[in-house]
Amino acid sequence: MKVLFAIDATDHWHAAAKAVGRFVAAAGGEVAILAAVRREKARRTALEAARRLLDLSEGALSTKIRRGFLETALAEAAREETFDLVVVPPLGMRDTLTGGHLRSTIARRVHASTLLLRRGRGHPRRILVCTQGPLHGLDNLEAASTLARVFEAEITVLHVASAFPLTAEATAEMERLTEHFLETDTPEARHLREVEQSLARRGLAGRLKVRFGVVVDEILDEVVEGKHDLLVVGAHHPTRDDYLLADVTGNVVRDSPVSTLVVRKRA
Amino acid sequence: MTEGGTARRRWTVRVVSGVAGLLLFILALQLMRRGAGGLEPFVRDLLGVDDAASALGFGWAAAYLVMSGSPVAAISLTLFVSGILDDIQTFVMIAGSRLGASLIVLVVGFLYALRGRDRGASLQMGLLSLLVTYTIYVPAIVIGILLLESGTFDAVRLAPPAGLVDAIGLVYDPIVELLARRLPFWALFIAGAAAVVAALQVFDRALPDFEKRSPVRGVGVQIYRPAVMFALGFVVTLFTLSVSVSLGILVPLSAKGLVRRENVIPYIMGANVSTFIDTLFAALLLDAPRAFTIVLVEMVAVALVSVAVLVFSYDRYQKTMLDILDRILRSRATLAVFLAVILVLPFVLLRT
Numbered sequence: 001m002k003v004l005f006a007i008d009a010t011d012h013w014h015a016a017a018k019a020v021g022r023f024v025a026a027a028g029g030e031v032a033i034l035a036a037v038r039r040e041k042a043r044r045t046a047l048e049a050a051r052r053l054l055d056l057s058e059g060a061l062s063t064k065i066r067r068g069f070l071e072t073a074l075a076e077a078a079r080e081e082t083f084d085l086v087v088v089p090p091l092g093m094r095d096t097l098t099g100g101h102l103r104s105t106i107a108r109r110v111h112a113s114t115l116l117l118r119r120g121r122g123h124p125r126r127i128l129v130c131t132q133g134p135l136h137g138l139d140n141l142e143a144a145s146t147l148a149r150v151f152e153a154e155i156t157v158l159h160v161a162s163a164f165p166l167t168a169e170a171t172a173e174m175e176r177l178t179e180h181f182l183e184t185d186t187p188e189a190r191h192l193r194e195v196e197q198s199l200a201r202r203g204l205a206g207r208l209k210v211r212f213g214v215v216v217d218e219i220l221d222e223v224v225e226g227k228h229d230l231l232v233v234g235a236h237h238p239t240r241d242d243y244l245l246a247d248v249t250g251n252v253v254r255d256s257p258v259s260t261l262v263v264r265k266r267a
Numbered sequence: 268m269t270e271g272g273t274a275r276r277r278w279t280v281r282v283v284s285g286v287a288g289l290l291l292f293i294l295a296l297q298l299m300r301r302g303a304g305g306l307e308p309f310v311r312d313l314l315g316v317d318d319a320a321s322a323l324g325f326g327w328a329a330a331y332l333v334m335s336g337s338p339v340a341a342i343s344l345t346l347f348v349s350g351i352l353d354d355i356q357t358f359v360m361i362a363g364s365r366l367g368a369s370l371i372v373l374v375v376g377f378l379y380a381l382r383g384r385d386r387g388a389s390l391q392m393g394l395l396s397l398l399v400t401y402t403i404y405v406p407a408i409v410i411g412i413l414l415l416e417s418g419t420f421d422a423v424r425l426a427p428p429a430g431l432v433d434a435i436g437l438v439y440d441p442i443v444e445l446l447a448r449r450l451p452f453w454a455l456f457i458a459g460a461a462a463v464v465a466a467l468q469v470f471d472r473a474l475p476d477f478e479k480r481s482p483v484r485g486v487g488v489q490i491y492r493p494a495v496m497f498a499l500g501f502v503v504t505l506f507t508l509s510v511s512v513s514l515g516i517l518v519p520l521s522a523k524g525l526v527r528r529e530n531v532i533p534y535i536m537g538a539n540v541s542t543f544i545d546t547l548f549a550a551l552l553l554d555a556p557r558a559f560t561i562v563l564v565e566m567v568a569v570a571l572v573s574v575a576v577l578v579f580s581y582d583r584y585q586k587t588m589l590d591i592l593d594r595i596l597r598s599r600a601t602l603a604v605f606l607a608v609i610l611v612l613p614f615v616l617l618r619t
Contacts, residue, residue, distance in 0.1 A: 162490070162528040165389040166517055170524030214528050215490065217586060246490040246529065251582075 001029030004064075004083045004112075006074055007050050008035075009042040012119050013089035016259075017053035019123035019151070020087055026150045029084070030060040036073040071102060075109040086114045100254035107235065107253045107262045113143065114262045116253060123151045124230035124259070130158050130219055130252075134191045136234025136263065141195055143263045144232045145202050155206035156226055157195050159188055160218040181210050216251045223258055231260045281473045288470030292545075295462030296552050297439045299342060301447055302456030303349040309453070310351050315617060319359045319412070322352060324616025326360035330367025331613070337508065338463040339364035340546040344562075345459075348555045354415055358561050361546060362408050363613065365539070369400035370609060371511060389524075392514060392531070394595060397609070398588050399535045400510075403572050411568035420564050424556035432554050467508060467545075474506055474516075486530050487521030493533040493581050497573070500537025508545040510538040532585050536573040540566055 005020055007013055024031055033050045037043035043065070051061060066073035070091070078086050088106055095102040103116050129144040131137030141157065148155050161181065165171040182189055192208055199206035209226075211218040223231055235249040253260050310316050316325045322343075329339045343360035346352045352360065373393030414420060447455055486496075504513040517534070518524050543566045550558035576584050595605045 163487075163525040164391065164395075164528040164531055165524060166392050166514065166521060166526055167524040168389050171389045171391065173523050174525060214585065214589065216582075244489075244491055244495050246492050248490055 001027050001084045002082065003029060003031045004034055004074070004077060004081075004086045005031050005050065005054070006034040006036065006070060006086070006088050007046050008070065008089055008092075009037045009039070009046055010089070010092065011049075012092065013117060014049065014053055015119075016087065016089070016117045017050055018055070021054035021056055022123065023147065023150050024054075024056060024060065027146060030062065031056060032062045032064055032077075032081070032083070034064045034066060034073060034077050036066045036068065036070045038067060071106045071109065074106055078110045078112050083112045086110050086112050088114060088116045090117050090119050103260075104247070104250035104254040107260075108247070108250055111264065113264050115259065116256075116262070117259045118257065124153045125151070126226065126228045127153050127155050127230045127232060128158055128219075128223055128226060128228035129155055129232040130160070130234070131191065131195065132159070132215075132234070133188045134194075136236070136265075137191055137195060138198070139265050140232050140234045140263045141198060143261060144230075145199075145204055147230070147261075148204050148206075149202075153230070155199065155204055156209055156222075156228065157192070157199070157206060158209045158211065158219065158222055159192055160211050160213065160215045161188070162213060162215050162218075178212055182208070215248055216255070219252055220255055220257075223256060229258050231256050231258055232263060233260065234263045236264075284469055284471075285473030288466050288468075288473060291462055291466035291469060292549075293435060293552055294439055294442065295459045295466055296341060296345065296549055297435070297443045298446065298455050298459030298462060299345040300348060300459075300553060301443050302452045302454070302459055303342075303345040303351065305452030306346070306349070306456060307351045310346065316352070316356070316360075318619070319355050320616050320619045322356035323359040323363040323366075323408075324613040324619070326363025327367040327613030328363075328617055330364045331370060331610070333460065333464070334371055335464060335467070335509075336364040336368025336371070336542070337467060337545050338460050339367065340543070340562075341463050341549045342456075342460060344546065344549055344553055344555065344558050345456075347558055347561070348553050354557070354561055355412055357558070358411055358415055358565060359408060361543075361562065361565055362404055362411070365400060365542065366404060367613065368510065368542075369397040373397060373606075391592065391596065395531060395588065395592055396510065396514065396535050398591055399532055400539055401609075402584075402588070403536060403539060403569060403576070407565075407568040407572045410571060411564050414564050414568060415561065420560050420567070423560055423563060425551060425559045426556045427551050427554055435552065470508070471512065474512075485520075486517055486526045487523075488527070490527050490529045493529075493577050496530045496533040497537035497577060500534035500539075501541045502537075504538040504541040505544055508542065510535065510542050513538045513542075528589070529585070532588060533577065533581075536577070540570045540573060543569075 001024065003020065003024055005017070020031065031054055033047060035043050035047055037046055047063060054061065064077050066077065074086060074088065091102050107114055107116060124147060127144050127148055129140050131140055144155055147153065161177065163174055163177065165174045177184060177186070182192060196208055209222065211222060231252070233249050233252055249262060253262060314325060316322050326339055326343060329342065330336045333339055340361045343352065343357050343364065347357040373390070446458070450458065500513060503516055504510060507513045507516065517526055543562055547559065547562045547566070550562050595601050
């Protein structure tokens with residue numbers, strides 16, 4: 001496993017560094033530390049802190065130095081090599097002032113699975129995995145399961161159904177879906193049953209949840225109501241249809257109050 | 268019949284329907300224009316339409332009675348051309364016709380039967396369409412009145428080519444004169460209003476096949492950008508001329524009549540802008556440049572509010588609309604109260 005861990009001059013990423021180090025040590029792999037810090041002294045201090053907190057052998061650590069904005073540096077570095085995971089520190093005031101657009105920009109530009117950190121504990125205890133169906137669902141579950149095993153976290157798999165009836169007949173169909181969703185024969189229901197079996201096979205503490213409403217709103221509400229501390233969502237590689245389709249992942253990343261892992265399958 | 272033969276026949280039906288609908292629409296406008304001349308005492312004294320509020324209520328209530336917004340919008344233009352209504356009254360009456368028409372989506376069983384379609388809209392869709400229309404149109408009415416009073420669009424006037432006006436007169440004047448000699452003015456007016464409804468029904472048959480050609484065929488599966496759905500609602504309604512018919516076209520694009528919740532509201536917003544296109548056309552056919560300006564201001568005002576919502580606060584607007592919808596549908600009592608209020612409100616405005 002190859003991880004790109006971005007750091008800045010603050011200490012907001014320190015707790016996450018310990019968790020990342022623990023994760024890489026358990027899963028096996030190496031970490032490239034990306035320091036996009038302008039001042040040399042601050043950069044040296046940050047790099048020393050990163051090495052100390054990651055607590056990995058020297059052979060498992062490497063360093064990349066970049067000048068300029070983190071969002072640009074990350075995208076460039078992630079293009080130069082193939083990383084399994086890119087870890088982005090809490091982005092501070094610039095992200096807050098742009099209403100989270102910096103986070104969603106990074107998630108869009110970095111073509112690798114990306115963990116966007118928020119300030120907090122560091123390692124997750126309750127993971128919320130979002131699945132829209134078979135397309136990304138099992139990949140998201142795979143990523144979340146790896147984290148859950150290392151950190152002994154609980155997993156909740158969430159599916160949001162945002163169907164809205166156009167006709168009177170469709171209202172009846174929607175009522176049927178709402179009441180017995182998991183028992184229906186829709187592709188999404190079959191996928192969720194498969195997820196349930198997958199969780200059982202992996203011996204993980206997990207449960208399924210289905211919500212009905214606008215996808216982004218329901219995901220964010222579930223994060224808060226379920227007191228989850230890590231959100232896992234999927235993203236596809238950019239296609240020409242992107243100019244038509246809504247950026248659901250970007251919207252979730254922008255407004256998520258907790259750290260978010262955007263899972264992207266290697267192209 | 269071969270596949271090519273069937274396609275040719277279908278195409279011929281569409282063309283004939285389109286032309287017939289257009290010719291009937293022009294006749295309807297001429298009849299209403301002629302009949303409107305004697306309606307002033309009825310409109311002002313009996314109905315009490317003498318200010319903006321009562322004109323709004325009149326357009327709104329009339330749309331309920333006629334079960335459609337377009338005929339009422341056309342009526343408002345003929346009343347304007349006849350000097351019975353002024354600019355602002357015409358403007359709000361047209362807006363009122365759209366507020367009334369949005370209720371019709373809720374009573375779609377009757378409307379779809381009238382328009383020759385067999386699918387009834389769900390209660391949720393009807394209510395959502397109504398909520399979106401009301402929340403967009405109320406600020407749009409204020410903006411539109413300000414635009415009209417400021418004269419911002421006064422320079423934008425369009426008149427049909429003189430040749431077209433002469434041709435319409437040549438063809439339709441004899442028919443209108445013949446009917447005017449036999450019918451009282453109010454019957455002429457009613458005949459014109461009925462002819463507008465019939466014209467739209469005929470014109471329905473000319474609608475292109477959106478099911479196969481739409482680039483957003485997956486509205487039941489994918490979540491599209493609000494701007495994309497707004498544009499789709501706008502374009503589809505340019506052809507269908509009716510929000511309720513435009514909503515009906517989403518049905519074959521979806522699976523089992525279910526669409527993604529995120530796709531619905533911007534679609535309705537787009538439809539609400541281009542639904543004026545038939546009224547704009549009517550203004551042109553009436554050879555009333557100022558009427559054209561009034562309808563254009565209506566479209567611009569609704570478009571401005573819609574785009575502002577889409578750009579600056581769409582997520583919050585969507586959440587608010589869906590929350591209000593859930594609250595209204597929570598019980599039969601809340602639904603009944605809501606419907607009672609919107610049914611009574613136009614008549615209250617009419618009596619102010």
